[in-house]
Amino acid sequence: xxxxxAENSHxxxxxxxxxxxxxxxxxxxxxxxxxxxxxxxxxxxxxxxxNIASGVRQLxxxxxxxxxxxxxxxxxxxxxxxDAHELGIDTASVARRGATSLFxxxxxxxxxxxxxxxxxxxxxxxxxxxxxxAPVLEAARVVVLQLRQPAAVLLRAAQLAPNARIxxxxxxxxxxxxxxxxxxxxxxxxxxxxADEAEALTGRTIASTDDAQRAAxxxxxxxxxxxxxxxxxxxxxxxxxGGSQFFPFGDxxxxxxxxxxxxxxxxxxxxxxxxxxxxDLGRRASEAASTAVQQFGxxxxxxxx
Amino acid sequence: xxxxxAENSHxxxxxxxxxxxxxxxxxxxxxxxxxxxxxxxxxxxxxxxxNIASGVRQLxxxxxxxxxxxxxxxxxxxxxxxDAHELGIDTASVARRGATSLFxxxxxxxxxxxxxxxxxxxxxxxxxxxxxxAPVLEAARVVVLQLRQPAAVLLRAAQLAPNARIxxxxxxxxxxxxxxxxxxxxxxxxxxxxADEAEALTGRTIASTDDAQRAAxxxxxxxxxxxxxxxxxxxxxxxxxGGSQFFPFGDxxxxxxxxxxxxxxxxxxxxxxxxxxxxDLGRRASEAASTAVQQFGxxxxxxxx
Numbered sequence: 237x238x239x240x241x242a243e244n245s246h247x248x249x250x251x252x253x254x255x256x257x258x259x260x261x262x263x264x265x266x267x268x269x270x271x272x273x274x275x276x277x278x279x280x281x282x283x284x285x286x287n288i289a290s291g292v293r294q295l296x297x298x299x300x301x302x303x304x305x306x307x308x309x310x311x312x313x314x315x316x317x318x319d320a321h322e323l324g325i326d327t328a329s330v331a332r333r334g335a336t337s338l339f340x341x342x343x344x345x346x347x348x349x350x351x352x353x354x355x356x357x358x359x360x361x362x363x364x365x366x367x368x369x370a371p372v373l374e375a376a377r378v379v380v381l382q383l384r385q386p387a388a389v390l391l392r393a394a395q396l397a398p399n400a401r402i403x404x405x406x407x408x409x410x411x412x413x414x415x416x417x418x419x420x421x422x423x424x425x426x427x428x429x430x431a432d433e434a435e436a437l438t439g440r441t442i443a444s445t446d447d448a449q450r451a452a453x454x455x456x457x458x459x460x461x462x463x464x465x466x467x468x469x470x471x472x473x474x475x476x477x478g479g480s481q482f483f484p485f486g487d488x489x490x491x492x493x494x495x496x497x498x499x500x501x502x503x504x505x506x507x508x509x510x511x512x513x514x515x516d517l518g519r520r521a522s523e524a525a526s527t528a529v530q531q532f533g534x535x536x537x538x539x540x541x
Numbered sequence: 542x543x544x545x546x547a548e549n550s551h552x553x554x555x556x557x558x559x560x561x562x563x564x565x566x567x568x569x570x571x572x573x574x575x576x577x578x579x580x581x582x583x584x585x586x587x588x589x590x591x592n593i594a595s596g597v598r599q600l601x602x603x604x605x606x607x608x609x610x611x612x613x614x615x616x617x618x619x620x621x622x623x624d625a626h627e628l629g630i631d632t633a634s635v636a637r638r639g640a641t642s643l644f645x646x647x648x649x650x651x652x653x654x655x656x657x658x659x660x661x662x663x664x665x666x667x668x669x670x671x672x673x674x675a676p677v678l679e680a681a682r683v684v685v686l687q688l689r690q691p692a693a694v695l696l697r698a699a700q701l702a703p704n705a706r707i708x709x710x711x712x713x714x715x716x717x718x719x720x721x722x723x724x725x726x727x728x729x730x731x732x733x734x735x736a737d738e739a740e741a742l743t744g745r746t747i748a749s750t751d752d753a754q755r756a757a758x759x760x761x762x763x764x765x766x767x768x769x770x771x772x773x774x775x776x777x778x779x780x781x782x783g784g785s786q787f788f789p790f791g792d793x794x795x796x797x798x799x800x801x802x803x804x805x806x807x808x809x810x811x812x813x814x815x816x817x818x819x820x821d822l823g824r825r826a827s828e829a830a831s832t833a834v835q836q837f838g839x840x841x842x843x844x845x846x
Contacts, residue, residue, distance in 0.1 A: 258563075260645065260657055269798070271656035277643065315616055338582065340565065340645075342657070351576035352565055352647070493574075 245377050246299045246509055248292055249369070249400070251361055251393050252285020252382025254305035254320075254330065255337030256312045259492070259533030265344040272344075278533040281319035282339045284382045284498050287534055288405070290323045291502025291524065294538040296509050302326040302372045304393070306359050308336030329369035334358025341534055347490040361385045366393055373397040378508050380501060383408055383433075387416035394423040401425035401508055404460075405501050407436035412458060421458040426508070426517070428464045428501055445482050448473040452480065462514045464504065464521065472500065472525070474518030481515050483522035490529045499528035499536045551604045551814055552680050553597055554705070556666055556698050557590020557687025559610035559625075559635065560642025561617045564797070564838030570649040577649075583838040586624035587644050589687045589710070589803050592839055595628045596807025596829065599843040601814050607631040607677045609698070611664050613641030634674035639663025646839055652795040666690045671698050678702040683813050685806060688713055688738075692721035699728040706730035706813055709765070710806045712741035717763060726763040731813070731822070733769045733806055750787050753778040757785065767819045769809065769826065777805065777830070779823030786820050788827035795834045804833035804841045 261276030281290065289303045303325050307313035313336040320327045337359045340352040366373065366389065373379065373396040381390040383406030394402050403426040408417045417437070421427065431442040438451045445467055452463040452475035464474045471484035503524030507517035528536040566581030586595065594608045608630050612618035618641040625632050642664045645657040671678065671694065678684065678701040686695040688711030699707050708731040713722045722742070726732065736747040743756045750772055757768040757780035769779045776789035808829030812822035833841040 260643075260659065262657055266655050266657075268653040268655060271658060274643070274645075274657050274659035277659045311616060311620055338565075338579070340579075342647075348573040350571050350573060352567055352571075352579050353576060354565065354579035354582045 246296070247376045248299050248301045248378045248380070248505055248509065249304060249373055249376040249397065250285050250289045250292070250301065250380040250382070251304045251385060251390060252288060252380065252405075253283035253337060253355065253359065253384060254281065254286035254303060254307055254316065255283040255339055255355070255359065256280075256316050257282020257339045257341065257534045259341040259343065259494070261343045261532060263345060265348075276532055278535070280535055281316040282534045283337060284384065284405070286316070286320065287495055287498035287536070288380055288382065288501045288505070289325045290320070291499050291536060291538065292505045293323045293325055295502055295506040295524065299509055300326060302329055302369070302376070304329045304361055304365060304369050306331040306333060306361055306365065308332065308334050308356070308358070310336055312336035312338070329365070329372055331362070331365045339534065341492065341494045343492050343532065347492060349492055349494055351494065361389050363389050363392055366396060370396055374399070376400040378403065378505050380405060380505060381420070382406060387420065391416055391419055394420065403428065403501065403504060403508070405497070407433035411439065412437050412455065418458065421455065421460060424460040426462045426464065426504055427455055427460045428504060430466045430497055431468045434465045442467060445470065445473055449475065449480060462517060464500070464518060472518065472522055474514060474521070476514035479514070481518055483518055486526040488526060488530050492532050493529050495531070495534035495536050496525040496528040498534070500525040551601070551682070553604050553606045553683045553685070553810055553814065554609060554674070554678055554681040554702065555590050555594045555597070555606065555685040555687070556609045556690060556695060557593060557685065558588035558642060558660065558664065558689060559586065559591035559608060559612055559621065560588040560644055560660070560664065561585075561621050562587020562644045562646065562839045564646040564648065564799070566648045566837060568650060581837055583840070585840055586621040587839045588642060589689065591621070591625065592800055592803035592841070593685055593687065593710070593806045593810070594630045595625070596804050596841060596843065597810045598628045598630055600807055600811040600829065604814055605631060607634055607674070607681075609634045609666055609670060609674050611636040611638060611666060611670065613637065613639050613661070613663070615641055617641035617643075634670065634677055636667070636670045644839065646797065646799045648797050648837065652797060654797055654799055656799065666694050668694050668697055671701060675701055679704070681705040683708065683810050685710060685810060686725070687711060692725065696721055696724055699725065708733065708806065708809060708813070710802070712738035716744065717742050717760065723763065726760065726765060729765040731767045731769065731809055732760055732765045733809060735771045735802055736773045739770045747772060750775065750778055754780065754785060767822060769805070769823060777823065777827055779819060779826070781819035784819070786823055788823055791831040793831060793835050797837050798834050800836070800839035800841050801830040801833040803839070805830040
């Protein structure tokens with residue numbers, strides 16, 4: 237019985253996108269009509285949901301991570317499913333239909349990147365996908381809801397996971413005051429948003445640490461215990477009831493910022509699994525994001541832990 | 542015996558690149574740091590050699606087309622090999638090693654495209670690949686040498702094909718006067734080059750039809766019977782001993798110029814199989830290229846013939 241509880245405490249579910257990540261690096265962006273030679277190429281499992289799941293699996297080898305996502309019924313889907321298995325992600329709740337999403341991360345020159353996303357409608361998580369995964373959600377202790385998925389489906393996932401601490405990543409459709417904002421924030425234990433997402437959530441412009449502090453306080457009043465907001469070009473503010481800490485971005489050269497947000501969330505989840513304080517969650521998340529920006533492509537290899 | 546000759550007259554060999562073509566269409570090129578949604582995506586067999594082979598197969602269903610190329614020993618290689626089989630391309634001479642080349646055709650807005658090429662060193666055709674294909678080259682009546690491959694290998698291919706009319710596509714390493722330029726041009730029946738390639742070949746700037754005419758005359762003196770040079774933004778000049786004709790680009794809106802040169806060569810080859818005059822070759826090639834620019838991606842679907 238004690239073993240059972242111990243095992244359950246490591247049960248994580250991530251609801252979010254999965255697909256194929258194609259990262260291409262060239263020295264410059266060619267002019268229109270011209271061509272460039274690609275010096276670096278990486279192709280593997282990607283998408284925000286899958287990136288978070290693979291980050292947690294690496295940062296917490298003791299975790300059991302179930303990904304709820306939809307991959308295509310195609311070759312690309314097969315290939316990235318193999319990557320997920322290699323990382324030890326539980327893919328029993330991954331639906332297969334349509335074409336696999338493609339995320340192109342085009343890096344031209346030092347850290348200059350552009351993302352091209354091809355996400356077919358079938359790639360969104362559906363309520364029927366949750367129904368199949370209901371026992372897994374019921375047993376979960378941490379559930380990450382990546383907010384690019386349909387809000388109605390995410391809210392249903394939160395309702396199906398009464399034993400979990402819910403992590404929201406992104407901006408809720410319609411903002412904090414919309415039809416889904418209030419109930420999702422009420423379910424949330426942690427809210428994570430970058431500057432744009434925090435603006436979409438709160439309607440406040442986040443240009444400084446002070447702006448982030450005010451937005452975080454506003455979000456804390458709506459339910460969550462921890463709010464982590466990033467300030468573009470500066471760092472991440474992590475706030476909790478009665479306190480906050482700012483984690484400035486590191487000095488290490490940025491190779492590719494893609495995947496940094498996903499790594500940040502994976503760090504938060506790892507701290508939650510280990511019942512750490514909000515300050516420690518923030519430190520762990522900030523370190524994970526720093527590891528990510530020093531690597532090419534959306535996937536991050538975490539060597540420590 | 543007569544049947545045998547008739548069949549041989551349709552034997553075409555293409556030596557050139559093959560790989561995976563990924564065409565992505567978005568309405569605009571995002572700013573650095575931003576992302577764009579992809580509205581159109583096509584992924585299939587590509588590369589100049591493969592495009593020419595698939596064009597000939599479609600324009601001349603009676604042809605037997607052998608592709609000499611190298612694909613990766615990977616999933617992507619399997620996938621594009623299936624495409625080749627569906628087009629009826631003979632792939633018995635396609636080597637498999639390393640990783641499959643990737644050609645990204647990024648189309649942002651009306652006809653504005655950028656190409657990103659990832660071509661691993663293993664993707665170049667090698668002399669050992671020709672050795673295996675020697676009987677096929679011996680029997681060939683038309684051999685296309687795509688000049689992005691190593692010149693020494695291409696020259697060897699020409700020597701192994703004494704019964705073939707040789708089509709050179711592109712610019713020879715080192716130009717017309719280089720170590721490979723003279724012997725390759727001496728072997729050539731047709732030379733096809735775009736404006737940049739014609740400049741690399743002849744050292745002349747090709748800015749007008751007159752420039753193209755002078756460059757073509759110079760190339761004709763070095764061996765080939767037909768020279769086809771394009772003039773950027775204007776059209777294609779096709780020249781032969783004692784005559785020439787200029788084929789202006791059509792008025793149809795350009796969707797994506799990628800693959801137009803390959804389609805042009807496929808048109809030339811089709812005319813050669815049918816023993817047409819130089820003028821008719823040019824007309825056929827120009828029409829094929831016009832079909833190509835009206836389609837998204839490097840692959841061209843030819844509905845006529």
